[in-house]
Amino acid sequence: MEKRVTFRGWLLPMLLIAPQVVISAVFFFYPAGQAIWQSLFIPDPFGLSSQYVGLGNFEYLLGDRFYRASFVTTAVFSILVTLCSMIPALFLAVMADRLIKGSGVYRTMLIWPYAVAPAIAGVLWLFMFNTRVGVVSWYLGTLGYDWNHVLNGGEAMGLVVVASSWGRISYNFLFFFAALQAVPRSVIEAAAIDGARFWRRFWTIVLPLLSPTTFFLLVVNVVYAFFETFGVIHTITSGGPQQSTTILVYKVFSDGFVGQDLGSSSAQSVILLFVVGVLTIVQFKFVEKRVHY
Amino acid sequence: MKKSIFGALAVSTMLSPVAAMAETEVQFWHAFTGRLGELVKAQVEDFNASQSEYTVVESHKGNYSETLNAGIAAFRAGEQPHILMVFEVGTATMMAAAGAVRPVFEVMAQSGATFDPDAYIGSVKGYYTSTNGDMLSLPFNSSTPVLWVNRDAMAAAGVDPDTDLSTWQNVGAALDALKAGGEECPLVTAWQSWIHLENLSAYHDVPFASKDNGFAGLDTEMMLNGEAQVAHLAAMGQWAKDGKFIYTGRRNEGGANFRAGDCALFTESSAGYAGIKSEAKFDFDVRPLPYWEGVGNSPQNTIIGGASLWVMEGHEEAEYKGVGEFLSFLSSSDVQAQWHQDTGYLPITTAAGEATRASGFYDANPGTDVAVIQMTTNEPTANSKGLRLGSFDQIRGIIDEELEGIWSGDKTAQEAMDSAKERGDALLRRFEAANR
Numbered sequence: 001m002e003k004r005v006t007f008r009g010w011l012l013p014m015l016l017i018a019p020q021v022v023i024s025a026v027f028f029f030y031p032a033g034q035a036i037w038q039s040l041f042i043p044d045p046f047g048l049s050s051q052y053v054g055l056g057n058f059e060y061l062l063g064d065r066f067y068r069a070s071f072v073t074t075a076v077f078s079i080l081v082t083l084c085s086m087i088p089a090l091f092l093a094v095m096a097d098r099l100i101k102g103s104g105v106y107r108t109m110l111i112w113p114y115a116v117a118p119a120i121a122g123v124l125w126l127f128m129f130n131t132r133v134g135v136v137s138w139y140l141g142t143l144g145y146d147w148n149h150v151l152n153g154g155e156a157m158g159l160v161v162v163a164s165s166w167g168r169i170s171y172n173f174l175f176f177f178a179a180l181q182a183v184p185r186s187v188i189e190a191a192a193i194d195g196a197r198f199w200r201r202f203w204t205i206v207l208p209l210l211s212p213t214t215f216f217l218l219v220v221n222v223v224y225a226f227f228e229t230f231g232v233i234h235t236i237t238s239g240g241p242q243q244s245t246t247i248l249v250y251k252v253f254s255d256g257f258v259g260q261d262l263g264s265s266s267a268q269s270v271i272l273l274f275v276v277g278v279l280t281i282v283q284f285k286f287v288e289k290r291v292h293y
Numbered sequence: 294m295k296k297s298i299f300g301a302l303a304v305s306t307m308l309s310p311v312a313a314m315a316e317t318e319v320q321f322w323h324a325f326t327g328r329l330g331e332l333v334k335a336q337v338e339d340f341n342a343s344q345s346e347y348t349v350v351e352s353h354k355g356n357y358s359e360t361l362n363a364g365i366a367a368f369r370a371g372e373q374p375h376i377l378m379v380f381e382v383g384t385a386t387m388m389a390a391a392g393a394v395r396p397v398f399e400v401m402a403q404s405g406a407t408f409d410p411d412a413y414i415g416s417v418k419g420y421y422t423s424t425n426g427d428m429l430s431l432p433f434n435s436s437t438p439v440l441w442v443n444r445d446a447m448a449a450a451g452v453d454p455d456t457d458l459s460t461w462q463n464v465g466a467a468l469d470a471l472k473a474g475g476e477e478c479p480l481v482t483a484w485q486s487w488i489h490l491e492n493l494s495a496y497h498d499v500p501f502a503s504k505d506n507g508f509a510g511l512d513t514e515m516m517l518n519g520e521a522q523v524a525h526l527a528a529m530g531q532w533a534k535d536g537k538f539i540y541t542g543r544r545n546e547g548g549a550n551f552r553a554g555d556c557a558l559f560t561e562s563s564a565g566y567a568g569i570k571s572e573a574k575f576d577f578d579v580r581p582l583p584y585w586e587g588v589g590n591s592p593q594n595t596i597i598g599g600a601s602l603w604v605m606e607g608h609e610e611a612e613y614k615g616v617g618e619f620l621s622f623l624s625s626s627d628v629q630a631q632w633h634q635d636t637g638y639l640p641i642t643t644a645a646g647e648a649t650r651a652s653g654f655y656d657a658n659p660g661t662d663v664a665v666i667q668m669t670t671n672e673p674t675a676n677s678k679g680l681r682l683g684s685f686d687q688i689r690g691i692i693d694e695e696l697e698g699i700w701s702g703d704k705t706a707q708e709a710m711d712s713a714k715e716r717g718d719a720l721l722r723r724f725e726a727a728n729r
Contacts, residue, residue, distance in 0.1 A: 042727045045386060046393040047369045051726055060723070066716075131541065132550050150542050151701040238543065238690075241697040258358055259687035260365065260386060261723060 032273060038266035045260035057267035066243050067251070067268075071275075074247040077161065078225035084165035085221055086214070089172030094202065096173075097180040107177065114170035118228065122235035125163035149237070153244030156237045160245050163236060164229040172217050179213035180206070211291045219283055226276060248272050316348045319615045320374035324360040324600065326353060328567065329434075332635055340622045347615035357600065358686060361386070364605070368393050373605045375616050378433060380600045381420060382685045385507060387603050388429060389683065389728040395604045395613070396429045397620065403610075404617025412642045413624070416594055416668045420679035421601045424508055430601035431620050434638045436564035437595045437664045438488040438582050440464075445575040446557040450474025454578070460586045464558070465528065468537040471557050478556035480538045483545035486692040487598050488560050488582070489529060490517055495596045495677035496582065497521050497589030507681035511725040515682075515717040517692070518710035521588050526706035530699040540700045543693045562598060563664035566637030579660030581667050593677045595667050599638065639664060683724025688717045 007013045039057055043050035061067045096106045116124070128136045129149060137147040149155040183206055191201045207214075230250045233239060239246035239254060246254075249272060256265030325333050330353060337351045354360040357380035364377040379387050387394055401408035410418065410428050421430045444454035447467075451474040457463050464480070471479040482488055494501040499521045504513040532538035539556065541547040551559040552572040559565075560582065569577060584591035602623075604616055622628060629645030632638060634654050640646040646665055649655065655662040671677075682688060695713040698704035704712070 042723065044390065044727045045365050046390045048390060048392045049728075051729060053726070060719075064719070132555065133553075151540060151697055240543070240694055241701070242694045242703070254690070255687070257362055258690075259684055259720075260362075261684065261687070261720075261727075263727070264723070 035266045035269040035273070038262060039270045042261075042263040045262065050263075053263070057263045058271070061264060061267055061271070066246070069243065070246050070248055070251055073157075073244065074226070074249075077157065077229075077245070077247050078222055080157075080161045081164050081168070081225040081229065082218065082221045084161055085168035086172050086217055088165075089169045090176050090210075090214075092169070093173050093176035093180055094206075096177060110173050111170045113167045114174075116167050118164070118167065118231035119235050121167050122160075122163050122232040125159060125166070125232075126236045129159055149241075151241055153241055156241055156245050160229070160233050160236050164225065164232045168221065168224060172221070175213050175217055176210065179210050183209050208292055215283075215288060215291045218287065219280065222279065222283070223276070226272075248275070316346060317609075317612055317615050319347055319349045319376065319612060319619060321349050321351045321376040321378075321602075321619075322354045322360055322364060322374045323351060323378040324354065324357045324380070325378075329636065332632065336623065336628060336632070339628075340619055343622070344618070347618060349615075349619050357383075368605065368607075371607070373607060375605060375608055375612060376619070377603050377605055378600045379430070379603050381598055381679070382689065384421065384430070384601070384679075385681045385683045385685060385724070388423075388681065389511070389724075393606055394429075395606050396423075396427060397431050397602075397604060398427045398429070400604050400613055400617050401620065404614045404621075406617040406621035408617075408621060412644060414639070414641060414643055414646070414669060416673045416678070417597055417639060417641050419673050420597055430603045431624065432597075432601045432641045433599070433623070434564070434632075434636070435597040435599040435641060436562040436638050437597055437668050438484070438492050438560055439563045439663050439667065440580040440582055441551060441559040441561055441565065441569060442578040442580055443551065443554060443557050443559075443573075443575050444578055446476060446554065447471070450476040450557065452557075454576075458558070458580050458583060461525070461528065461583045462586055464583045465532075467558070468532060472535065472537050476557050477536075478539045478550060480532065480558045480560075481541055481547035481550055481556040482538075482559065483547050483561040483565070484598070485540075485543065485696050486689045489525065489696075490522060490692060491680055492582065492595045493525055494519075494522060495679075496584050496593055497591040498593040498674055498676050499589045500676050501680060502682055505675040506679065507683075508675070508678060511683065511721075511728060513682065513721060515688075515714040515721070517717075518707065518714045521585070523706045523710055524588070525585065526696070526699055526710065530702070530706055533700040534702060538700075540697070563639070564599070564637045566661065567635075579663045581663055590674075592667075592671075594669070594671045594673055596677060596679050597639070597668070634661075637661065637664075639668060682717075682721065683728065684720040687720055691716045691720075 040052060040054060041050040042053050042057065092110055096103055096110065099106060113121070128134050129147065131137055131148050131150060134147075140147045147155060149159050187205055188201055191205055196204070226247075227249050229247070230253050233245055233247065233250045234253070237245045239250050248268065252265050252268045252272065255261045255268065321337065323333055334351060337349045341348055354363040360377070361379050361383045364373060364379070367373045398408075398410065410426075413428075413432065417432045417435045418428060421432055422428050440458060442454065442458065447454040447456070450471045452467055452470045456467050458467060468479045491501055494517065499519055500506060500516045502513045502515050502517070504510045507513040529538055533540060539547075539550070541550060545561065545565070547556070547559060548561060548565060548568065550556045551561070552569055554573070554575050563579070566579070581592070582595055602620065604613070624642060626642060626644040626648055629640050629642055630648040630652070633640040633645060633649055640649060650662070692713050695704070695709040698709045699706050
């Protein structure tokens with residue numbers, strides 16, 4: 001059942017969508033257009049001169065084996081961050097939902113990490129895992145494990161994933177918790193009377209009813225992993241060791257703002273724009289089909 | 294996305310502190326915080342108090358990279374400061390920006406301030422001088438790598454703290470003895486590319502890049518995969534494998550370990566002096582950076598790290614006169630000698646070094662002159678004058694990555710440096726294209 005509101009005339013509907021159009025134009029279409037335009041040039045940092053190179057920036061990037069490897073790194077990183085931030089959040093939300101007493105306290109405590117800025121979260125985790133003075137690496141050392149994320153790419157990836165997911169668990173928890181509260185008690189009670197145990201009820205009733213929220217969080221978390229994690233990566237690994245934690249957006253930042261190579265940086269933004277566009281279309285086309293609203 | 298960030302920077306620039314309008318105002322952006330920030334502030338206040346025509350307004354703009362970025366973004370928005378502090382790595386970027394910077398020798402000539410380029414120490418000045426001998430930016434803080442020794446740790450491992458550590462051959466033997474004596478962290482370093490490649494090359498008088506390390510043209514290529522460099526890194530890689538060299542990170546992370554007394558030997562900038570002196574609860578020594586006996590022309594001289602002050606274009610002529618006055622004040626002998634003694638940075642003029650020696654400072658603080666001697670004993674050659682490579686911040690990132698490959702045992706020294714050359718050359722070609 002769709003409800004449609006019809007307007008008489010054009011003025012009012014235009015006025016109503018104008019703010020959104022203006023915001024999109026100023027903060028999305030204009031900068032995106034600029035990025036596409038700049039990606040065709042190699043400018044000098046000061047904007048004094050620039051060389052038209054056509055698709056030269058793209059050729060240079062796609063010919064670079066480290067840039068191609070960065071796609072794989074980004075995929076691994078995004079999948080891990082999405083899983084590590086959604087699964088624990090769902091688990092915690094289900095547990096908090098079952099609480100009868102004190103759920104307010106748990107909720108508040110679980111939401112706290114979201115208030116920590118990514119770069120600060122990065123420093124906190126870095127400090128715990130510091131190879132010489134970190135508490136966790138010291139503990140691992142007593143267990144006989146030599147933690148060294150400055151040289152070991154796998155450990156570095158693990159650390160940035162955990163640091164990026166940590167604060168995000170709170171955000172996801174909030175949404176899952178609200179969604180769980182909205183699951184009709186009567187359905188669950190009926191299943192319970194039929195003899196379905198907790199996990200059975202969870203798999204067959206609760207999880208399907210949560211699917212709109214899960215889908216929303218999936219999209220939002222993938223976007224988060226793609227774009228908002230570079231503060232964490234910058235503070236913990238700066239993309240190293242040997243580029244094993246250089247995700248696409250971090251490379252945009254480091255080439256553009258550390259290396260002053262604005263041409264390459266713009267071309268990377270355009271590629272990223274394209275990748276995320278495709279990814280979102282895929283998510284809405286295929287994953288959303290499995291969502292029951 | 295980028296434009297909006299430039300915009301935001303421009304707005305923040307407009308909000309920077311504004312002083313009394315009656316006097317001609319000179320904006321000075323720098324990258325110093327903490328103790329160094331206070332010292333810069335004091336210098337500026339002294340200058341403002343010394344005359345009434347000009348007011349210098351100093352503002353801190355983040356670390357070296359951030360300050361350079363802020364300056365570039367501000368220039369694009371037409372809000373640039375008069376004086377911008379740029380670290381040595383950004384030198385080629387600034388030099389190539391002919392319309393954005395006004396060379397210091399010109400500023401000085403126009404302002405009529407007293408300025409004698411020959412008063413500056415050759416190896417410091419050389420880094421910031423054009424091939425014609427014109428000084429393009431004013432050296433501000435310069436340091437050079439030295440070897441720091443924890444004498445207590447040496448003694449505890451049963452190694453004579455006075456062992457001769459002037460060559461890497463001797464250091465290698467000392468590392469064996471330290472390891473055998475139970476020392477868990479015999480050697481640690483800061484700024485690995487700067488010390489173990491850039492300075493290593495200069496110190497042994499071998500090229501780091503072609504075209505006189507980039508001084509003679511933009512069509513330069515990396516030469517860091519030469520015999521001397523690879524041999525050194527292979528030795529370091531072996532030490533890393535044997536647990537004699539401990540890698541802690543790309544910047545100066547190792548400093549925390551050394552100052553805490555965890556490590557015996559530490560290769561770090563001479564400017565580490567202030568921190569080590571205040572924190573170390575052990576007996577320490579400053580020694581010259583070791584060299585490989587019999588390799589190249591060693592010991593030649595080491596090169597500097599640090600920053601210089603660039604004057605930016607696009608202001609009123611009267612304001613440049615003030616800039617000239619301020620720069621001339623900064624390089625005066627008293628100001629320089631004080632700066633050198635407070636910070637451990639090198640004195641940038643010969644006179645400031647002599648004044649410091651005459652005051653008895655070196656006798657009271659043994660080892661503080663090691664860096665000065667190391668820099669000034671030999672006349673710099675084409676290989677030891679400094680480096681002038683575009684996109685050098687990024688190239689250092691590449692070198693760091695490749696060095697990590699050696700320390701972890703993933704790559705041999707030769708493989709890593711061949712790869713660093715290939716990747717570095719690609720960036721140099723892009724820089725050449727951008728500045729054609």
